[in-house]
Amino acid sequence: MPVEKQKTEETTVAIEAETIHPDTLVLKIAGRLDSETTGKAWREATGILDHSSPARLIVEAAEIEYCDGSGIGLLLELHLRQNKTGGAFEIRNLRSEFQQLLSLFNPAEFEKPVNQRLEHDAFPEEVGEATYNYLKDLKLLVAFVGEIVISLINAFLNPRRVRWKDVFHVLETAGIDALPVIALISFIMGLILAFQSAIPMRQFGADIYVANLVALSMLRELGPLMTAIVLVGRSGSAFAAEIGTMKINEEIDAMTTMGIDPFQFLIVPRIVAAFLVTPLLAVYADLIGLIGGSIVVMSLGFPLVTYIQQVVSAVTYIDFMGGLLKSFVFGIVVSAMGCFRGMQTKIGASAVGISTTQAVVSGIILIVFIDGIFSVVYYYLGI
Amino acid sequence: MTLQKEPIIHVDKLTAGYEESVILENVSFDVYPGEIFIVLGGSGCGKTTLLKQMIGLLKPISGQILIAGRDIVNAEGEERLKVLRNIGVMYQRGALFGSMTLLENIRLALEEFTDLPPPAMDLIAMIKLKLVGLNGFEHYMPTELSGGMQKRAAIARAMALDPQILFMDELSAGLDPVTSVELDCLVLNLARTLKITFVIVTHELPSIYLIADRVIMLDKGAKGIIATGRPQELREHSENIYVHRFFNRAVSSRSTATA
Ligand SMILES: Nc1ncnc2c1ncn2[C@@H]1O[C@H](COP(=O)(O)OP(=O)(O)OP(=O)(O)O)[C@@H](O)[C@H]1O
Ligand SMILES: [Mg+2]
Numbered sequence: 001m002p003v004e005k006q007k008t009e010e011t012t013v014a015i016e017a018e019t020i021h022p023d024t025l026v027l028k029i030a031g032r033l034d035s036e037t038t039g040k041a042w043r044e045a046t047g048i049l050d051h052s053s054p055a056r057l058i059v060e061a062a063e064i065e066y067c068d069g070s071g072i073g074l075l076l077e078l079h080l081r082q083n084k085t086g087g088a089f090e091i092r093n094l095r096s097e098f099q100q101l102l103s104l105f106n107p108a109e110f111e112k113p114v115n116q117r118l119e120h121d122a123f124p125e126e127v128g129e130a131t132y133n134y135l136k137d138l139k140l141l142v143a144f145v146g147e148i149v150i151s152l153i154n155a156f157l158n159p160r161r162v163r164w165k166d167v168f169h170v171l172e173t174a175g176i177d178a179l180p181v182i183a184l185i186s187f188i189m190g191l192i193l194a195f196q197s198a199i200p201m202r203q204f205g206a207d208i209y210v211a212n213l214v215a216l217s218m219l220r221e222l223g224p225l226m227t228a229i230v231l232v233g234r235s236g237s238a239f240a241a242e243i244g245t246m247k248i249n250e251e252i253d254a255m256t257t258m259g260i261d262p263f264q265f266l267i268v269p270r271i272v273a274a275f276l277v278t279p280l281l282a283v284y285a286d287l288i289g290l291i292g293g294s295i296v297v298m299s300l301g302f303p304l305v306t307y308i309q310q311v312v313s314a315v316t317y318i319d320f321m322g323g324l325l326k327s328f329v330f331g332i333v334v335s336a337m338g339c340f341r342g343m344q345t346k347i348g349a350s351a352v353g354i355s356t357t358q359a360v361v362s363g364i365i366l367i368v369f370i371d372g373i374f375s376v377v378y379y380y381l382g383i
Numbered sequence: 384m385t386l387q388k389e390p391i392i393h394v395d396k397l398t399a400g401y402e403e404s405v406i407l408e409n410v411s412f413d414v415y416p417g418e419i420f421i422v423l424g425g426s427g428c429g430k431t432t433l434l435k436q437m438i439g440l441l442k443p444i445s446g447q448i449l450i451a452g453r454d455i456v457n458a459e460g461e462e463r464l465k466v467l468r469n470i471g472v473m474y475q476r477g478a479l480f481g482s483m484t485l486l487e488n489i490r491l492a493l494e495e496f497t498d499l500p501p502p503a504m505d506l507i508a509m510i511k512l513k514l515v516g517l518n519g520f521e522h523y524m525p526t527e528l529s530g531g532m533q534k535r536a537a538i539a540r541a542m543a544l545d546p547q548i549l550f551m552d553e554l555s556a557g558l559d560p561v562t563s564v565e566l567d568c569l570v571l572n573l574a575r576t577l578k579i580t581f582v583i584v585t586h587e588l589p590s591i592y593l594i595a596d597r598v599i600m601l602d603k604g605a606k607g608i609i610a611t612g613r614p615q616e617l618r619e620h621s622e623n624i625y626v627h628r629f630f631n632r633a634v635s636s637r638s639t640a641t642a
Contacts, residue, residue, distance in 0.1 A: 250478035259467035
């Protein structure tokens with residue numbers, strides 16, 4: 001059947017190699033070189049060249065019926081291989097229309113590897129570069145902190161310049177909207193703490209001290225810490241995404257040329273709001289955590305009054321204020337980190353995703369780090 | 384018509400680029416008050432880069448830029464604000480503030496820089512929207528508008544403070560021919576009546592012939608200006624082949640369009 005025959009012709013290509021002279025290789029290519037067949041032809045032809053590197057390669061192309069971009073790619077590849085080994089290259093009898101297509105490409109332009117950026121550098125070089133980038137990042141961060149401090153002082157001196165509408169908006173999204181999540185986490189936290197400690201403490205007949213444990217760890221450590229982590233995940237990432245998107249859309253540029261300071265306009269309201277709302281959220285988390293603990297203690301058979309009395313006797317104002325002070329710092333750090341990563345956003349669609357991730361990751365690292373510093377300082381202060 | 388006055392924008396031996404690369408080298412030109420000055424050139428040759436230098440968003444590697452006699456490169460604080468108050472910018476992609484309505488977008492500059500009572504600000508903002516044919520869309524969010532409408536809104540915002548100089552990146556890219564001609568007329572009108580100076584990046588040849596007082600053409604290879612002059616002059620006698628081809632394609636495409 002003619003149709004059948006045409007079909008087989010359409011999808012085949014044949015390569016024959018012939019050494020006509022000790023150092024001259026003739027590659028005879030026949031058939032169609034298109035995206036379907038070129039793969040096979042490519043492997044065959046380069047396989048032949050891998051074994052023998054002829055001083056002279058002639059491609060006999062008279063029987064190439066069709067040759068599209070991929071075919072041209074193969075011919076170029078053969079040419080490049082010969083260039084690399086210093087051999088000569090020649091194409092004979094290529095049809096003029098294909099010849100025209102081929103002549104659009106100068107092999108010299110393709111000699112470099114296509115994507116240099118993906119190439120891996122030597123290990124020491126990578127370490128050096130990473131260190132350099134890290135230090136550069138740190139320098140930018142220090143400059144950013146400086147600008148924030150100046151902006152906050154300005155805001156403090158002229159409170160009327162602060163965009164309170166935006167502050168209230170952030171208070172709502174970062175604060176009020178976070179209440180359910182924080183309630184859930186702290187409640188379960190209190191429950192788990194009490195439950196886990198009740199079993200061993202019971203063996204010593206010390207079950208009532210579960211209340212002390214829950215109260216101290218919630219107020220001093222877990223309340224502020226969990227609040228900060230929720231804040232990073234919800235608001236730090238949102239700040240980075242919002243500001244990053246504005247950066248990409250040139251909105252930040254537009255603001256700058258309108259004479260509006262993006263720091264004053266975008267960053268100060270967010271930081272002020274976070275500064276105000278984080279301690280409140282932390283107190284809320286403390287309270288809900290204690291409620292969680294109370295459920296376990298009551299199920300151990302103690303009345304609620306006993307639990308409350310125990311809690312009140314266990315914690316001092318200093319414990320409470322210590323936790324509160326931490327959450328002020330956490331609030332500033334989380335919001336500043338979100339804004340910093342947002343402002344750092346580079347060009348491109350994936351850039352916002354990267355900044356958001358970085359905001360969360362560096363936010364969490366900083367929080368844990370700062371928490372550690374607080375513990376040491378509190379220890380030496382005897383708090 | 385080149386008005387032989389003091390230039391309102393003076394760019395002297397500007398070299399500009401990004402961390403890895405120099406995009407423009409030793410570029411000098413002047414723009415005179417009331418002029419419609421057009422920047423031409425292929426994609427990626429540095430038109431936006433040049434514009435961002437002129438509005439002080441990027442610091443040059445070397446060279447000087449004076450806007451109305453003030454050095455925008457080194458201006459700080461109050462001095463810088465004075466320069467910025469006198470310019471309006473329309474960005475290539477509009478750059479409207481996505482979290483505000485059109486009216487709020489335009490009001491913002493008025494809120495920051497004037498002590499007008501709020502109703503006056505609203506009225507002025509509505510006037511600007513009317514000027515670009517967007518009356519009735521005051522309470523739309525930018526994402527609820529088509530691309531061309533966003534562009535017109537961006538022009539309205541650039542004009543919020545009635546600046547002396549308007550910079551426009553890709554004025555008519557992505558607009559239909561009718562809107563594009565309307566915008567051209569708007570530009571002409573503003574230039575003639577309010578004596579606003581325009582620096583415009585565009586590729587639309589009919590538009591160039593209609594509005595341009597003077598043109599500069601940038602080139603990626605040359606990293607600078609390859610032609611400067613009135614469009615008609617450049618069409619008739621330009622030495623550079625690329626410039627010649629550009630302007631004469633204009634003629635041929637125009638004649639085929641009218642034929
Ligand atoms: N933020 C940036 N960082 C590094 N290089 C950049 C940046 N922005 C632009 N470039 C480079 O500068 C060159 C000029 O870019 P520019 O945006 O000025 O071009 P353009 O003339 O405005 O082009 P178009 O007509 O496409 O808008 C390009 O080669 C581009 O890769
Ligand atoms: Mg551009």
